[in-house]
Amino acid sequence: MTIRQLLSTLALAPSFAVFASEEPSSLNLTRGVTEISAQVYDLHMTILYICIAIGVVVFGAMFWAIVHHRKSKGAVAANFHESTKVEILWTLIPFLILIGMAVPATRVLLAMEDVSEPEITVQVTGSQWKWHYRYFDQDVEFFSLLASSAAQINGEQTKRDNYLLEVDRPLVLPIGKKVRFLITSEDVIHSWWVPDFAVKKDANPGFINEAWTKIDKPGIYRGQCAELCGKDHGFMPIVVIAKPVEEFDAWVLETATAQAKVREEEKKLLDMNMDMDELMALGEEVYNSRCAACHQINGLGLPGVFPALAQSDIAINPDRIVDHLSVVIHGQDGTAMQAFGPQLGLKELAAVVTYERNAWGNNTGDVIQAAQINAVLNGDDL
Template sequence: MPLNMTQGVTDISQQVFDLHMTIFYICVVIGIIVFGVMFWAIIHHRQSRGAVAASFHESTKVEILWTLIPFVILIVMAIPATKTLLAMEDTTKPDLTVLITGSQWKWHYSYFDQDVEYFSLLATSPAQIANEREKRDNYLLEVDRPLILPIGQKVRFLITSQDVIHSWWVPAFAVKKDANPGFINEAWTRIEEPGIYRGQCAELCGKDHGFMPIVVIAKTQVDYEEWLQTTKVAQQQAREEEQRLLDMQLPMDELMALGEKTYQTRCAVCHQQAGQGIPGAFPALAGQGLSVDKSKKLEHISIVVHGKAGTAMQAFGPQLSLKEIAAVITYERNAWGNDTGDTVQAAEVQAVLNGENL
C-alpha cells in the first residue's frame, strides 16, 4: 500500500499532489531547523559542560522575529494553495454536466440534456460479503453500472442527497464533495486518459457505508458517443417494454425468479437474505411479516413504491422497473413461508404509482 497521497490522473489532481509535496517539504525544512537548533542547544548547553542558564525576559527583537518568520512562511504556503483551491472550484463552462444523487446505499447519475439516467449499486455479491464465496480483486469496489465519462472534456458534477449526508470521492480525480440533502455542491474534472477509476462514499452514512462504491470509466469521445446512443436506445426500449407489460399477466415462476434476484441486490442489505430483518432497525418479511397478508396487498405495493415516511424504507418506484417491482413484491409474498399464492402484475404497480386503488 502506498504511503503517500494519490498522484491522480487529471491536471487538478496533479496540482493538488504538487501542493501537498510543497507543503510537506516546507514542513520537513521547518522540522529540521527547529529540531536541529533544539538538539544543538541540548548538547552544547548541558549541565555537564558547566553551562549556566541565562536569566532574561522581554526581547522585542525576538518577539518580532518569531512573529514575522511564521507569517512569511504562511504567505509562501498560502499563494500556491489559493491558486489550487480556486482552480478546483472553477466549474464554469463545462462540456458535460452530471447530477449525482446519493441515497442509502447507492448513487444515481443523470446526464443533463441527454435523457440518460440510472442507478449504480454495489456489484459484490452477498455471498462474498458473508465469506461464503472467494472475494474478487475489486471486492466492495465494483458496481453494476459505472459512471461513463468522455476524456478531454470538462465535466461538472452537481452533487446532492436524498436522505443523509454522503460524500462522492474519487481520489484519482482529486474530487471529494459532500452530498447534502436539500443542497447542491459542485465539482469538476477533466480526464485525459481512458481507464477505470474507483472511489467510494467518504462519509459515515449508515451501517452499510462501506457498501457504496464509485466506479468511473473514462472513454474516448467516439466510444462515449457510441455508449450514449446505445444507452438512450436501451432506455427507450425499456420504457416501451413497460407499456407492453401493462397488458400482460406474467407467470408466477418468472416473477419469483426475477423477484429473488432483485431482492438480493436491492432489499437483502436491510431485510437480510432470508427475510429475517434486523430487530429494531428493519422489520422481518419472513413468516407473514410486514404487509404480506392478502388484505394488505395494496399497502405492500405502496410501501415498496413510495417508501415509508419516518423510516429507512426508500421509495423504489423511481429506482426499479414496473416488472422488477411486481416481481420483488411477488417474491416477498411467497417466500420464507409467506405462501400467499398471489402474484403482483405491472399494471397493479402502475396503478399505485398513479395514485389509484388506494
C-alpha cells in the first residue's frame, strides 16, 4: 500500500486524507496554473509525505516500545552507557534525509528566481492602499483599487461573492508568455501575492524585487497584499485576468488608445471652466473612493492620526488654496498623505479639491479649474 492510499484510509486523520487528494482543498496549497506553482505543490506534498513517514516510524517505534517493554510485563531496563554505531547511525540518517529534501527544494527555488529572457515586463508598485501597474514597451499604465463599496464594508449592502477581492482595474496578462514583474513600493513595505502563480514578493520602498510567471490557462486569479502595511491592509486585493495572446494584444491596443484619448481630452480642459455642481458631484465620488479611508466620509479625520478637513484652515482659508492644491497633488513628506497628481486626472483633481473646500459646511465658494491644477503640476504661478 502506498502512502497516499494509507492516508486516504485513516479514519482518525481526515485532514491527512484531504492533503493526499488531488482535488482542490482549502486546507492545502493550490496547485495553481503555472509550471512553477505545480512544482511548488509537488515539492510540498513530497516533503509532507517524508515528514509523515518519519512521524509514523518514530511514534510507531516509541509506542511499540512502551507497550512491549512496560513494567507490568516484567520488563527490566537495560544497563548500557553508549554505542558509537548507534550515534553514527542516528546522525547519518537525518543528514541523508535532509540532503534528499534539500536537492529538489533548491531546484525549485532556483527556477522561481530565474527571471531571464522575459517576453513581457510589468512594473508593480504598491502604495497605501492600491497597486500601480506599468507595462514596459507598451503605452499602458493604471492604478488598481478595491472595488467593494463602502456600503458593503459597512454592512449597508449585501456583500458579493468576491467581497474585498474585487478591483476596479485588474492586471491583464497573456497566457503562454513569460512575464517578469519588477516590484517596488512608494511608501511602506507591501507584498504582491497571487497563490495560483506561486508568486509572493515583497514591495520595498527604494528597492526593486523581481519575480516571474508563465500562465498556462485563461482565467481570473486573485491575490492580496500579504504584508501588514497599515490600517487598510485588508483592502488591497490583486486581480489578474489571463487572456489568450490575441485577446491580450487587442486589450493592449484598446487600452493604449483610450488612455491617449484621455490625455488629449485633458488638454482641452485647460481652456474650459467647469461649474460648481459638476465639480461637486465628481469631487464627492473621488473623495469617497480615494480620501475617505483616512479623512473619513464626514471630513473629520481620525484625531491624532489623520487631520480633519472640515473647518480646517487649509480647506477654508482663501490664502491657502495653493497649499491645498500642492498637498493633494504632491503629497506631504513625513506623513501618510500620498501624491495624487500621478493617480488622478486634471478634472478629478480639480473636482476633489473643490469638494473639500465646499463640503461639510466649509462653503468657501471656491471653484478649482483644470488650468490651476496644471499650473501646480508644472510648478507655475497661479
